[in-house]
Amino acid sequence: MTGRGKLIAVIGDEDTCTGFLLGGIGELNKNRKPNFLVVEKDTSITEIEETFKSFLARSDIGIILINQFIAEMIRHAIDAHMQSIPAVLEIPSKEHPYDASKDSILRRAKGMFSAEDFR
Amino acid sequence: MTEMRADQHLRLDEQLLLFMDQLEALEEKRQKLNSLIEEGWFSIAKTRYSMGNKQVSALQYASEMEPLVHVEASLLEGGTAEFKCERRKNKTEELKNNTVEDIGAKETGLRRRINTKQKGVKEEEEETDPQVKTTAESSTPEHREPLKWFGILVPQSLKQAQSAFKEVITLSAEIASLQSEILATRKEMQAQVKEKQEKTKTQPEIKEE
8 A cells, every 4th residue: 555645744832843844745725724733822722633633534644743742732642543654753842852761662662571581 | 593592692793783873863862952943942932032022922823824844754664763854845836936037027126136946945035026926826825835924024033943843843754754763673672682682591490391
């Protein structure tokens, strides 16, 4: 199964979104909803979660980039996402450096290793 | 039976080593991504310092945007997803390559400093000749180049930010592929461990018989 020409979505603070839009990932037109969300201080968690779920539902989005501190707010929604596409990538923000122990993917990969497994 | 168990252990060991290698590669790419992003933010901050706080914000975003980079997502056997970044070539520069020869004689004051065919994406070209600009705009809308949202002459720091984030985007696709591989390896290992445990449980039963 191949999906060509998928978009990269971003959910992040203003600087993160500005940076990635400068990189050329942004899509905004009257026909479709934008593939980015600028999260500000007054952005509600409901809005973030709804946007995240809408990105998951879209078939034209391949990767979702999300600041880790925002991912923490909707951790339950991210943990519930088990499919390979779209991939969810947690990125640091200016005030919150990347913490591998909070990353959903790495937590899933860590799993439960015990001495029994390797006997 | 002993040979089968040995094979199983060997496979499990190989999977574990692969898992560790993948985690190491992920860690390396993550660090690079983090440092590139920080570089990008720093450049944006420098731009803000020189242009003004309100000149570099979400208010400057265009009302219409077209994505210049896409990601090719493919689902491989075993459920692993592979992502490849594809950046659209700037049509504007190709047009410029064609039109420069035509209007070269008509140019009045501005000298064209840039060698068109050899170089890559050139935002500066759009700043020079208004004649060429109009020709380009009729076929390539202005909102394609994000740098232009922030003004005609943008500081070098903003271009540095753009190039840092372009690299981040490419790296993100690689990290997404690696993450998917890691999860697949982990799943495979869990399956093998379970198989091994089941075989260990049945073996005492066989001995009793």
